[in-house]
Amino acid sequence: MKYCSISEVSAKFNIPESTLRYYEKKGLLPRIERDEAGRRLFSEVQMALLQTVICLKNTRMPIREIKQYMDWIQEGDATIERRLEMMTKHKQKVLDEISLMTDSLQGIDEKIKRYTNRIREERS
Amino acid sequence: MKYCSISEVSAKFNIPESTLRYYEKKGLLPRIERDEAGRRLFSEVQMALLQTVICLKNTRMPIREIKQYMDWIQEGDATIERRLEMMTKHKQKVLDEISLMTDSLQGIDEKIKRYTNRIREERS
DNA sequence: TGTTGACTTAAACCATGGTTTAAGTCGTAT
DNA sequence: ATACGACTTAAACCATGGTTTAAGTCAACA
CATH class of the missing domain: 1.20.5 (Single alpha-helices involved in coiled-coils or other helix-helix interfaces)
Incomplete structure (x- = not known):
């Protein structure tokens, strides 16, 4: 399983690091894993979720609503x-x-x- | 020539009166005429200009840019x-x-x- | 005549969606 | 050893696009 640093994800998706941190804080991304030094490690799964966030943002879904959707994904099949x-x-x-x-x-x-x-x- | 009050324009275009005042203040509409009591009177011409503002807003042009465009209209053919x-x-x-x-x-x-x-x- | 209701203004306030700053912690190359 | 670059955090700051408030003016109707 390959992990990416925040700078790699930033470059890959062309999104500022500050925005990625902001999205995590707002709950648009599930708690990102960290290395021993506390640095974010984005897994493939988390990058797929980020891609979903981007798709919803491209279509102008508000952050609160995206958060609700991502929360439902984490809750599993019941939602x-x-x-x-x-x-x-x-x-x-x-x-x-x-x-x-x-x-x-x-x-x-x-x-x-x-x-x-x-x-x-x-x-x- | 028929004139409309702000409440009529608000109803006709489905835009809050506060927003119409805000647009005028921001320079998106040329100085609207007033009656003796200082109340706004929208002429046909001004309503046509408002329709243009709405068209540009629908396509998400920022207010500063709409203002520039409306200023150019007022300047005439040179622009x-x-x-x-x-x-x-x-x-x-x-x-x-x-x-x-x-x-x-x-x-x-x-x-x-x-x-x-x-x-x-x-x-x- | 006085009290509504529709209007006026300037200024304060608000939500959204970030961005920037300040202070600090690591890991590594010199 | 140290200095550099990449990262961390919380909190402050910012732009955009309005909306709301407070205080006042005016016309018309009872």
Whole structure:
């Protein structure tokens, strides 16, 4: 089993060390193992969990909610239904968010076209 | 020309009055006209500008940048190229953001499938 | 005339999500 | 031996984007 130091994890996932420590403190990552000197050792499992945290953050799930989800993972199979419900609802929120952004992009595209035309006309 | 009070605009755009005042103070809306009693009167033009602010906010443009854009609109035609450049760059950021969310949705979908299967098996 | 209700302001307050700082502990290369 | 670099902690600090509060003004209705 390979372990990574915080600097390696930071480089690998492109996340500041301070943020990794902050995530652990906030409970987004289960208690990370330590070496004899107290330094964090990230196992493969913990890096997989970090990948999940990143996925949820990319879709803008708030930290409190991510913590709840990670807590449920630690609790084991008894929480699977709650996790399914959370992910299903979250997925819908993300789809709604993507729709809103996609719709709003049309307003931006209009401006781009308008400005492009105005500049073209001006040059003629 | 029809004017709207702040409460009407708040209802129409579903934005708290406090937020509308905050936007004006931050310079996202040009100085709103007032009646004799000092109350805000939103003209059609200002509501169109507000719609633009909302569009940019929906796509997560930061307030400072929206302010810059609105300032350029007030400055007139001399700023059209800068506005075009800003909108073009912003559009790309929004597309990148949508891609990231869309990709991350796959991780969420996997979890949903896994949990769904586990629950189905458990019931059998 | 006086009391609502809708508005005004400046300033204080709040939540979120980190980042930075200060002080200290190791392990190792010189 | 010591000095350096990588790490540790708790606590302070910061930016962003509002929201809330307190104190006051005004119009209209009873």
